[in-house]
Amino acid sequence: MERPAWAPRSIDISVPSVSRIYDFYLGGSHNFEVDREAARKAMEFMPGLPKIMQANRAFMRRAVRFAADQGITQFLDVGSGIPTFGNVHEVAQSASPGARVVYVDHDPVAVAHSEAVLRDNADAGVVAADLRKPQEILASAEVQQLIDLNRPVALLLVAILHFVEDEDDPYGAVAELRDALAPGSLLVLTHASYEGIPLPPERAAGTVDVYKDIRNPLIMRSRDDIARFFEGYDMVEPGLVPMPRWRPESETWDPQDEDPWAFSGFAGVGRTA
Amino acid sequence: VIAEPDGPEGRLRRFATIWSRAVFPVTTTSSTRPEFEEQLLPLARRLSEALRARTFDADEGRALGAALVTVHCTDPEALSQTLDCVDAYLVLYCGGDGDQEDLRVRASRLQHAMAAGFAAALRERTLAEQEAISAAALKAQGVVAQALHASEARFRAVFEGAAIGIGMADLEGNILQVNEALLRMFGISEQMMRGRNVMEWTHPEDAPQTWTLYDELVRGEREHYHLEKAFSRPDGTVLWTNLTVSLLRDADGNPQYQLALMEDTTERRLLNLRLRYEATHDALTGLPNRTFFFERLEKALGAGAGQRFGLCYLDLDGFKTINDSLGHAAGDRLLVEVADRLQSCTTAPGEMVARLGGDEFVALTTGTDTEREVDELASRIMHALLAPISVDGRELTVRGSIGIVEGPAGERSAAEVLRSADITMYRAKASGGNRFELADEEADARAITRHGLTTALPTALERGEFFIEYQPLVHLGDGSVRGAEALVRWLHPQHGVLGPDRFIPLAEHTGLIVPLGRWVLEQSVRQARAWRERHEEAGPLRINVNLSPCQLTHPGLVQDTVDILERAGVEPDALCLEVTESALIGADDDLLKPLRRLAEMGVDIALDDFGTGYSNLANLRRLPVSILKLDRSFTQSMQQFPADPVDLKIVEGIVSLAHSLDLAVTVEGVETGAQAEQLRILGCDTAQGWYYARPGPPERLHELALVDATG
Numbered sequence: 001m002e003r004p005a006w007a008p009r010s011i012d013i014s015v016p017s018v019s020r021i022y023d024f025y026l027g028g029s030h031n032f033e034v035d036r037e038a039a040r041k042a043m044e045f046m047p048g049l050p051k052i053m054q055a056n057r058a059f060m061r062r063a064v065r066f067a068a069d070q071g072i073t074q075f076l077d078v079g080s081g082i083p084t085f086g087n088v089h090e091v092a093q094s095a096s097p098g099a100r101v102v103y104v105d106h107d108p109v110a111v112a113h114s115e116a117v118l119r120d121n122a123d124a125g126v127v128a129a130d131l132r133k134p135q136e137i138l139a140s141a142e143v144q145q146l147i148d149l150n151r152p153v154a155l156l157l158v159a160i161l162h163f164v165e166d167e168d169d170p171y172g173a174v175a176e177l178r179d180a181l182a183p184g185s186l187l188v189l190t191h192a193s194y195e196g197i198p199l200p201p202e203r204a205a206g207t208v209d210v211y212k213d214i215r216n217p218l219i220m221r222s223r224d225d226i227a228r229f230f231e232g233y234d235m236v237e238p239g240l241v242p243m244p245r246w247r248p249e250s251e252t253w254d255p256q257d258e259d260p261w262a263f264s265g266f267a268g269v270g271r272t273a
Numbered sequence: 274v275i276a277e278p279d280g281p282e283g284r285l286r287r288f289a290t291i292w293s294r295a296v297f298p299v300t301t302t303s304s305t306r307p308e309f310e311e312q313l314l315p316l317a318r319r320l321s322e323a324l325r326a327r328t329f330d331a332d333e334g335r336a337l338g339a340a341l342v343t344v345h346c347t348d349p350e351a352l353s354q355t356l357d358c359v360d361a362y363l364v365l366y367c368g369g370d371g372d373q374e375d376l377r378v379r380a381s382r383l384q385h386a387m388a389a390g391f392a393a394a395l396r397e398r399t400l401a402e403q404e405a406i407s408a409a410a411l412k413a414q415g416v417v418a419q420a421l422h423a424s425e426a427r428f429r430a431v432f433e434g435a436a437i438g439i440g441m442a443d444l445e446g447n448i449l450q451v452n453e454a455l456l457r458m459f460g461i462s463e464q465m466m467r468g469r470n471v472m473e474w475t476h477p478e479d480a481p482q483t484w485t486l487y488d489e490l491v492r493g494e495r496e497h498y499h500l501e502k503a504f505s506r507p508d509g510t511v512l513w514t515n516l517t518v519s520l521l522r523d524a525d526g527n528p529q530y531q532l533a534l535m536e537d538t539t540e541r542r543l544l545n546l547r548l549r550y551e552a553t554h555d556a557l558t559g560l561p562n563r564t565f566f567f568e569r570l571e572k573a574l575g576a577g578a579g580q581r582f583g584l585c586y587l588d589l590d591g592f593k594t595i596n597d598s599l600g601h602a603a604g605d606r607l608l609v610e611v612a613d614r615l616q617s618c619t620t621a622p623g624e625m626v627a628r629l630g631g632d633e634f635v636a637l638t639t640g641t642d643t644e645r646e647v648d649e650l651a652s653r654i655m656h657a658l659l660a661p662i663s664v665d666g667r668e669l670t671v672r673g674s675i676g677i678v679e680g681p682a683g684e685r686s687a688a689e690v691l692r693s694a695d696i697t698m699y700r701a702k703a704s705g706g707n708r709f710e711l712a713d714e715e716a717d718a719r720a721i722t723r724h725g726l727t728t729a730l731p732t733a734l735e736r737g738e739f740f741i742e743y744q745p746l747v748h749l750g751d752g753s754v755r756g757a758e759a760l761v762r763w764l765h766p767q768h769g770v771l772g773p774d775r776f777i778p779l780a781e782h783t784g785l786i787v788p789l790g791r792w793v794l795e796q797s798v799r800q801a802r803a804w805r806e807r808h809e810e811a812g813p814l815r816i817n818v819n820l821s822p823c824q825l826t827h828p829g830l831v832q833d834t835v836d837i838l839e840r841a842g843v844e845p846d847a848l849c850l851e852v853t854e855s856a857l858i859g860a861d862d863d864l865l866k867p868l869r870r871l872a873e874m875g876v877d878i879a880l881d882d883f884g885t886g887y888s889n890l891a892n893l894r895r896l897p898v899s900i901l902k903l904d905r906s907f908t909q910s911m912q913q914f915p916a917d918p919v920d921l922k923i924v925e926g927i928v929s930l931a932h933s934l935d936l937a938v939t940v941e942g943v944e945t946g947a948q949a950e951q952l953r954i955l956g957c958d959t960a961q962g963w964y965y966a967r968p969g970p971p972e973r974l975h976e977l978a979l980v981d982a983t984g
Contacts, residue, residue, distance in 0.1 A: 082406070
């Protein structure tokens with residue numbers, strides 16, 4: 001059976017979506033009022049959320065370039081959301097023309113939008129699948145067509161794992177994906193944490209509540225818990241660090257130039273042995 | 274190109290730096306600030322050129338405003354910061370040496386155009402993105418709708434095409450939807466189904482829990498239930514189904530519908546009932562058969578405390594004669610009539626009658642008062658058989674023997690009860706028939722042991738449970754061992770060592786005596802050869818083996834004996850076959866022929882237990898015997914001292930008669946030296962008894978013979 005006979009659950013755009021909220025943080029208009037309302041509520045507690053997202057995007061861009069420098073030409077971006085400027089395929093394909101990119105998201109609207117954006121890009125595709133079911137990702141037609149799992153892949157789990165609750169076994173899912181990757185593959189990961197947020201956790205918790213209300217709980221994990229996602233990987237220098245500190249590209253980089261919110265949470269890159 | 278710090282290029286760069294620093298914090302770019310500055314530099318150059326162009330180009334100003342949106346400065350604050358920069362620094366760093374007032378006016382106009390261009394571009398982009406995301410949402414919904422449609426079509430096909438009946442009802446029981454299969458099963462149209470309620474479908478055969486389960490389900494206390502349920506069809510027939518009812522809940526988990534899946538099991542049920550009937554009833558009489566009876570008996574025996582059972586085991590007297598004389602068809606008709614009469618005797622609840630086979634019937638009564646009931650039942654049966662039965666125009670008088678077993682439940686197994694009833698019935702029959710007898714434990718026990726031994730005999734031979742002991746035969750004249758009598762024993766796994774008197778009659782009865790006798794003969798002859806080899810010096814030792822009446826008439830006797838002797842390489846004169854006097858009473862020549870043949874070959878024939886039966890002395894002459902074995906009853910009186918003179922005379926007479934017929938005399942049961950001496954004086958030839966040795970293993974005989982030979 002290729003697909004279950006059941007129709008997917010209907011799409012309710014009156015329910016906020018984390019992809020569209022993320023787009024709003026990044027100044028996009030790929031969102032609806034329900035999304036903006038939730039985003040504004042979350043920003044009441046953490047006004048710097050857009051800066052955190054920007055730092056995520058900036059880290060991702062640096063990490064993709066790093067991967068391209070390492071000779072990696074295949075990218076699997078799980079939890080890709082709404083494609084905005086500076087997407088993985090733009091960065092990757094400008095650094096390494098012909099690079100293959102597969103986006104994965106479980107939000108059908110994000111997938112539909114990605115399909116529209118990627119319509120003319122033969123080297124990029126999008127899969128409607130869930131990180132909690134890694135085999136569905138690996139078995140998808142797009143992955144099968146675009147990605148050669150016998151060669152190294154950069155697996156991007158940027159700002160997604162903090163949406164997977166422990167009972168859904170995120171560690172198991174990450175390990176399952178790792179086991180499918182060829183040696184020399186990279187895991188590019190960012191994760192939300194109370195550590196680094198320039199606010200007392202009690203206050204930041206208000207944001208967590210907003211996400212709980214929209215049935216997309218935000219799981220803040222400690223640095224140690226985040227580090228466990230890299231089991232089976234060798235950490236690439238400088239290890240698991242606040243996002244701006246991961247391989248800043250300018251030699252004259254000065255932390256003072258960065259927004260204090262950008263240091264919320266952690267980012268890191270690991271390499272499979 | 275390295276810009277001179279104070280050259281036009283250097284000044285342009287400084288403007289771009291100031292601009293980027295002002296705007297960067299409010300952009301959403303993922304670039305670093307220096308990268309961002311690189312993105313702004315071409316824009317700064319175009320601004321500089323527009324400032325100094327000969328004629329003012331508003332379009333270029335608008336384009337520059339729009340370019341801000343392109344480099345992701347979509348926040349209105351980014352425009353504000355940009356315009357502040359242009360206002361404060363553009364003329365300063367990029368004005369060159371033009372007229373300051375003109376440049377200011379030009380910069381101001383540029384700002385107006387940039388604001389308009391920014392607003393227009395942002396509006397375009399916002400609208401485009403809104404449209405894109407709406408389109409994506411629509412498309413996603415379309416995909417879902419399409420999938421939903423396809424899935425509905427698929428499931429409608431499943432629903433309509435399913436072979437099992439499917440129906441949905443609300444929680445009040447109102448039927449909402451049913452499929453074709455269900456309508457077919459019920460034999461009604463969709464119209465007739467409309468407006469019906471599940472709760473109308475009660476049926477007399479509903480299991481007690483049927484509607485309790487239903488209530489639990491619609492109350493949301495149970496997710497599903499499964500049972501066999503009957504429904505009445507409009508045409509009056511019954512529909513039997515395997516019914517599964519499930520509770521369907523809405524997204525919030527509240528009970529919403531009930532779903533029934535049903536499979537028509539009417540046919541299967543009928544077939545099962547028929548098969549069950551056939552498996553449990555006797556084809557001839559229609560009565561319950563042995564299987565059914567055992568089920569009921571086991572149930573009765575498994576009943577709780579205080580419950581009892583009574584069983585009548587009936588066997589018709591002389592049924593075989595009727596069958597033989599009038600034929601099986603007549604016999605069958607008689608059995609059918611008997612069955613009908615018996616059936617009429619068992620009308621109370623808890624009573625049943627069954628045919629076990631042949632002319633054997635059982636009637637069972639259960640309850641608390643079976644002690645009285647079973648007697649009445651037996652009387653009713655005897656009474657029911659009184660009236661003659663008319664078969665083929667003949668009035669046949671039928672009588673029966675009944676064995677009754679009655680007792681409390683929970684003590685005995687069905688097999689034990691039935692065996693007891695069977696034995697008791699035979700007792701009734703043995704007492705003349707046409708009566709009933711009550712089971713008696715002691716009588717049962719005897720019969721059961723007999724029965725048990727009989728059934729265990731065949732396997733006992735296969736398992737080697739038999740063994741042979743040898744009792745020496747001693748010459749009264751010199752006290753030497755002349756041979757031994759082979760005596761078979763059975764080492765029974767439960768009862769221990771059993772003597773021949775316990776099982777030889779049973780073996781005779783079952784015919785097992787033939788193989789058993791052959792085995793004894795083989796063993797004994799083989800033993801005889803062993804002795805002959807080891808004790809040649811002790812003179813020829815002879816082995817005495819008993820022949821039962823059954824073996825005597827067996828056609829293979831002579832050939833078997835010859836074969837056994839030849840195979841063992843033993844001369845016929847090493848063997849003496851003992852035949853009881855009673856076995857030869859009235860023996861004709863046919864019966865004696867094999868014995869004669871054996872005697873002619875050199876096998877000795879001894880007449881065993883002489884003096885116990887009808888000792889036809891005249892007959893002795895024509896029997897091919899060479900030895901008389903006097904029964905122990907003659908020697909018993911000689912244990913006392915002085916011996917009974919009459920007995921002495923009798924023995925003396927027999928010995929003298931025997932000797933005159935050229936027969937040797939052996940005495941059995943010699944237990945004392947006085948006896949032995951007395952018998953020697955009377956002229957007996959050989960003796961055996963405990964005085965010499967009890968029966969024992971063959972090695973014992975070696976020892977005796979050895980002592981004898983050396984002594």
